[in-house]
Amino acid sequence: MSNIRVIIQRDSAPEERVVATGTTAAALFEGERSVVAARVSGVLRDLAHPLAEGDEVSPVEIDSPDGLDILRHSTAHVMAQAVQELFPEAKLGIGPPIRDGFYYDFDVAEPFQPDDLARIEKRMQQIVKQGQRFARRPVSDDEARAELADEPYKLELIGLKGAAAEAAEGASAEVGAGELTIYDNLDPKSGERRWQDLCRGPHLPATRLIPAFRLMRSAAAYWRGSEKNPQLQRIYGTAWPSRDQLKAHLEFLAEAEKRDHRRLGTELDLFSIPEELGSGLAVFHPRGGIVRRVMEDYSRRRHEDEDYEFVNTPHLSKARLFETSGHLPNYAESMFPPIEFEGQDYYLKAMNCPMHNLVFRARGRSYRELPLRLFEFGTVYRYEKSGVVHGLTRARGFTQDDAHIYCTKEQMPQELDSLLTFVLGLLRDYGLNDFYLELSTRGEGDKFIGEPQEWEEATETLRQAAGKQGLELVMDPGGAAYYGPKISVQAKDAIGRSWQMSTIQVDFQQPKRFGLEYTAADGSRQQPVMIHRALFGSIERFFAVLLEHYAGAFPPWLAPVQAVGVPISDAHVPYLREFAAEAKAQRLRVEVDSSSDRMQKKIRNAQRSKVPFMVIAGDEDMANGAVSFRYRDGSQKNGIPRAEALREIADAVERRVQV
Numbered sequence: 001m002s003n004i005r006v007i008i009q010r011d012s013a014p015e016e017r018v019v020a021t022g023t024t025a026a027a028l029f030e031g032e033r034s035v036v037a038a039r040v041s042g043v044l045r046d047l048a049h050p051l052a053e054g055d056e057v058s059p060v061e062i063d064s065p066d067g068l069d070i071l072r073h074s075t076a077h078v079m080a081q082a083v084q085e086l087f088p089e090a091k092l093g094i095g096p097p098i099r100d101g102f103y104y105d106f107d108v109a110e111p112f113q114p115d116d117l118a119r120i121e122k123r124m125q126q127i128v129k130q131g132q133r134f135a136r137r138p139v140s141d142d143e144a145r146a147e148l149a150d151e152p153y154k155l156e157l158i159g160l161k162g163a164a165a166e167a168a169e170g171a172s173a174e175v176g177a178g179e180l181t182i183y184d185n186l187d188p189k190s191g192e193r194r195w196q197d198l199c200r201g202p203h204l205p206a207t208r209l210i211p212a213f214r215l216m217r218s219a220a221a222y223w224r225g226s227e228k229n230p231q232l233q234r235i236y237g238t239a240w241p242s243r244d245q246l247k248a249h250l251e252f253l254a255e256a257e258k259r260d261h262r263r264l265g266t267e268l269d270l271f272s273i274p275e276e277l278g279s280g281l282a283v284f285h286p287r288g289g290i291v292r293r294v295m296e297d298y299s300r301r302r303h304e305d306e307d308y309e310f311v312n313t314p315h316l317s318k319a320r321l322f323e324t325s326g327h328l329p330n331y332a333e334s335m336f337p338p339i340e341f342e343g344q345d346y347y348l349k350a351m352n353c354p355m356h357n358l359v360f361r362a363r364g365r366s367y368r369e370l371p372l373r374l375f376e377f378g379t380v381y382r383y384e385k386s387g388v389v390h391g392l393t394r395a396r397g398f399t400q401d402d403a404h405i406y407c408t409k410e411q412m413p414q415e416l417d418s419l420l421t422f423v424l425g426l427l428r429d430y431g432l433n434d435f436y437l438e439l440s441t442r443g444e445g446d447k448f449i450g451e452p453q454e455w456e457e458a459t460e461t462l463r464q465a466a467g468k469q470g471l472e473l474v475m476d477p478g479g480a481a482y483y484g485p486k487i488s489v490q491a492k493d494a495i496g497r498s499w500q501m502s503t504i505q506v507d508f509q510q511p512k513r514f515g516l517e518y519t520a521a522d523g524s525r526q527q528p529v530m531i532h533r534a535l536f537g538s539i540e541r542f543f544a545v546l547l548e549h550y551a552g553a554f555p556p557w558l559a560p561v562q563a564v565g566v567p568i569s570d571a572h573v574p575y576l577r578e579f580a581a582e583a584k585a586q587r588l589r590v591e592v593d594s595s596s597d598r599m600q601k602k603i604r605n606a607q608r609s610k611v612p613f614m615v616i617a618g619d620e621d622m623a624n625g626a627v628s629f630r631y632r633d634g635s636q637k638n639g640i641p642r643a644e645a646l647r648e649i650a651d652a653v654e655r656r657v658q659v
Contacts, residue, residue, distance in 0.1 A: 002020075003018050003019065004019060004020075004054075004055075005018050005054065006028070007057065008028065009058040014056075019051065023050070023051050024049060024051065025047045025048075025049050026047035026048060028051065028057060034063070034241075035047070035060065036071065036204050036205070036209060037060040037067065037202045038058065038060055039060055040057050042056075044202050046203060046205070048135070048205065062211075062241045068241075069097040071210065071240075072239045073095070073201075074203045074207070075102055075124075075213050075239040076102040076104045077095065077183065077197055078127050078128060078207055079102075079104055079215070080104045080195075080197060081127060081185055081194065082121075082123035082124045082127060084195065085123060086116075086119055087106075087108055090108045091106065091107035091108075091153060092151050092154060092197065093105025093153050093234075094157070100249065101216070101236060101237055101238035101239065102237055102238070102239065103235060103237070105223070105232040105233070106235070107152075107230065107232050107233075111218065111220070111233055112218040116218075117217075117218060120235070121214070121215045124215075128207045129208065130187070130188065130208075131207055131208035132194055133205065134184075134185060134186075134203035134205065135183065135184045135185075135186050136181055137181060137182050137183070137184060138181050139181065140180070141180060144158050144182065145158060147182065148198060180198070183196065188206065211241055211242055212240045212242060212246035213238065213239040215235060215236070217236050218233055218235045218236070219233075220234070221233075221234040222387065225385075256548075259547075259548040259551045261393070261547040265547070267552070268609060268610065270287055270288030270291065270547070270560070271283060271284045271285055271288040271392070278396070279396065280384055280389040280396030281396055281397045282391075282392055282397075282540060286560075290589065291554065292539060292543060294557065294558055295539065295543065296377060298429070299426065299535070306373070306422055307373060308403060309372070311375070311376050312376060312378075313349075313356070314355070315348060317347060317349055318344055318346055318347075319345040322347055325353065325354040325513060325514070326449060326482060326510070327350065327354070330447055330449075331350065331351075334350060334382050334383055334384075335350045335381075336382075349381065352376055352378035353402075354510075354514075355378075356376070356404040357510060357514040357516060359374060360372065360514075360516055360528075361515070361516055365528075367518055367519065367526075370407050370411060371411055372405070372407075373404075373405045374405075374406075375401075375402070375403045376403075377401055377539065378402050379397065380398065380399075381397050382398075392540040392544035395541070398538040399539045400534050400536075400539075401535050401536045401538075402532075405419070405530070406511075406516070406528040406531075407529050407531065408520075408526070408529065409529055412529050413461055413465065416461060416504065416531065419504060419531065419533060420465055420469055420487070420489075421469070423533070423535055426535060427501060430546060430558075431550070431555065432491040432501070432549065435471055435489055435490065435491050435492075436471055436474060436490050436498075437466045437487055437488070438473075438474045438479075438500075439459070439462060439475055439485065440478075440479035440481075440485060440487075441455075441459050441475070441477055441478065442455045442459070442480050442485065443480070444478065448482055449482055450483065450508055450512075454508045454509075455480075457508075458506035462487050462504070483507045483509040484505050484506045484507040484532075486504060486505035486506075489502040491545075493545065493549040494550070494551070501537055502533065502534060503533070505532040507529070507530040507531070508530075510530050511527050511530050550658075552610045553610040553612075553658075554612075555652075555658045555659070556649065556657075556659060557652075557653045559611065561591050562613065562653060563588070564591050564592070564609075564611045564614055565592035565615045566602045566614050567592070567593070568616065568618035568619075570594075572617045572618060572619075572622060575621075576592045576615065576627075577592050579615060579627060579642055580592050583649065588653065590615070603616075610632065611632070612649075612659050613630075613631065613648075614630040614631075615627045615628075620639075624639060625641060626639045626640055626642060627640055627642060629645065632659065
C-alpha cells in the first residue's frame with residue numbers, strides 16, 4: 001500500500017505526517033472527540049473525506065464557528081427527518097444553520113401547533129439515540145431529480161448553482177457551487193437508508209454526536225424569501241455542544257424576552273404600532289415622547305457644541321433627485337413605489353443625503369466654510385418586507401439623526417478622527433460602553449460606483465481613523481454602500497448582544513454626481529469630500545436598544561417620570577403636590593399618585609413603571625419638612641429634608657447616573 005504526505009495545520013506549527021493512501025480525516029484525528037469535521041486545503045469536509053497527497057488539513061472542533069454551523073445544520077436534517085416521519089405529506093424546503101440555531105421550511109396542509117413541535121422534538125431525540133450515520137453521495141442533476149421527484153422545492157433548487165444559490169435565501173446550504181450531493185441518513189447496524197436530503201454539507205459523522213437541542217417556535221415564511229412564492233411553515237430550533245450551554249442559551253433568551261422593547265413599550269405605555277397605520281409605523285405615547293425628546297434635545301446640544309448647523313428637508317422629492325444621487329438605480333427595491341403627481345413621479349425619501357447636497361449647492365462655497373457640518377433629524381421611509389419588520393428596530397418609517405460633513409481632502413483624516421471620538425463619546429453618555437468597529441469595503445460586482453483608487457484612499461483613511469480609537473476592528477469585505485466604504489460602531493448591551501449603532505461613510509461619488517464645488521485658497525474650483533454619518537442610526541431603533549439595554553429602567557435623566565409621590569394617606573397628597581411643584585420648577589419630572597389605591601399598591605405600581613425615585617410622605621415627614629425615598633432596588637432612606645431630596649434627584653439627572 002502506498003503512502004501520502006499531509007500537513008496538519010493547528011494553532012501551533014504545521015506538522016507533516018505520512019499516512020496510508022485512502023486515510024480519512026477521521027483517522028487523522030482519531031481519539032479527538034471534539035473534532036467533528038476538517039478543513040482540507042481550505043474546504044470544509046466531512047470526517048469521512050479521504051485525503052490526498054499534499055493536503056493541508058485543519059481539525060474543526062464542535063465549539064468553533066464552523067463546528068457550530070455543522071452541528072446545527074445536522075440537527076436541522078434530523079428535524080426534517082422527524083417531520084416527514086410524523087407528517088408524511090410534508091414537502092421539504094430548505095434548512096440552513098443560522099446564528100445560535102437553525103430552521104427548516106416545510107409545505108404542510110396546516111400550520112404546526114405547539115403539540116406538534118413537542119412530538120417532533122421527541123422523535124428527534126429517538127433519531128439521535130439511534131446514531132444514524134450521515135453519508136455523503138455525489139449525484140448528477142438527473143439522478144437528483146429522479147431521487148427527489150416527489151420534492152418540488154428540491155427540484156427547483158437543483159437548477160440553482162453559484163451566484164443564484166447564494167442569492168436564494170438559505171439555498172447555498174443545499175446546493176452552492178461545485179458538484180451536487182445527497183446526504184443519506186443510514187441505520188448504524190444494517191446500513192439501510194432511513195432518510196435523504198439534497199445538501200452541500202458537511203455534516204457530523206452521526207446523529208449521536210448531537211449533544212443538546214431544543215425546538216423553539218414555528219412561523220410562516222415565503223419560499224426563498226419572496227412574497228411572490230408559496231408560504232411555507234418554518235420551524236426554528238437551537239443546538240449546542242453541551243446541555244449546560246443549551247441551558248445558558250435558554251436562560252439568555254428568557255432574559256432577552258423580558259427586555260423585548262415591544263413588550264416593554266406596551267407595559268410602560270411608551271409607544272404602539274396600530275394596525276390602522278400599518279406594520280413598521282409607530283406612534284409614541286406621551287411617556288415615550290418624553291424619552292424621545294430628551295434624547296433628541298441632548299443630542300442637539302452636543303451637536304451645537306461640535307459646530308454642526310441644523311437644516312430641515314421635505315419628506316418627498318421628484319424622482320430626478322434620486323436618479324442623480326444613484327439611489328434609484330441602486331436602492332429602488334428599498335424605496336416605496338412612486339406617487340404620480342402633475343405628470344411626474346415623486347418618491348418618499350429613503351435617505352437625507354441628496355437633499356443635503358442641494359443645501360450645499362444652493363450658493364457658492366469657500367474653503368473658509370469647510371468643514372461644513374449639516375445636521376437633521378430627518379424622517380425617512382423604506383420598504384421593508386413584512387418578514388423582516390420588527391418593532392422599532394426594523395421599521396418602515398423612522399427618523400435618522402443624520403449628518404453630512406463636507407470637507408477638503410486634507411481635512412478628511414482629522415475630521416474622521418474627531419468624528420469617531422464624538423460618536424463614541426455621545427454613545428457613552430447614553431450608557432453604552434462596550435464597542436468594536438467594523439470596516440465595510442468595496443466588493444466585486446457592478447453595484448459599486450467610482451474609481452478603485454478613490455475607494456482605496458477612502459478605505460485607508462477610515463482604517464487609520466479607526467486605529468486611533470484603540471478598539472477591535474473587524475473587516476466586512478464587500479459590505480460597503482454603493483458609493484463608498486464605511487465604519488460601523490458595534491455596541492454591546494447589558495446582556496452582551498451586539499447592535500450596529502453609528503455609521504460613518506466616506507463618499508467621493510455624490511459630490512461628483514451633484515457637481516458640488518468650493519473655491520479653494522488659490523481661486524480654483526475643487527470638489528469636496530462628503531462624509532455621511534448617522535449617530536443613532538435612527539431615533540426609533542436607538543430608543544429600542546436603550547429600552548432593552550436598561551430593561552425599561554431608564555436612568556433618571558432619560559426616565560419619563562423621574563419621581564412619583566406616594567402618600568401614606570389622602571391627607572398627605574397636598575404636601576407631596578407642593579414637593580412636585582418645587583421639582584417641576586427645576587424642570588424635574590415628578591408626579592403624585594393620588595389614586596384611591598392603598599399605599600403598598602401605589603409602590604408596586606411605581607415599581608412596575610420602573611420609576612427611579614419613590615417619594616413617600618406621612619405625618620412625621622410633614623412635621624419635619626422631609627420626605628422618605630424608596631429606590632428601585634427596594635432600599636429606602638427616611639427623613640430627608642425636602643431641599644436635600646430635590647438636590648439628590650437633580651444631581652442624579654445632571655450626572656446621568658443610574659440609581
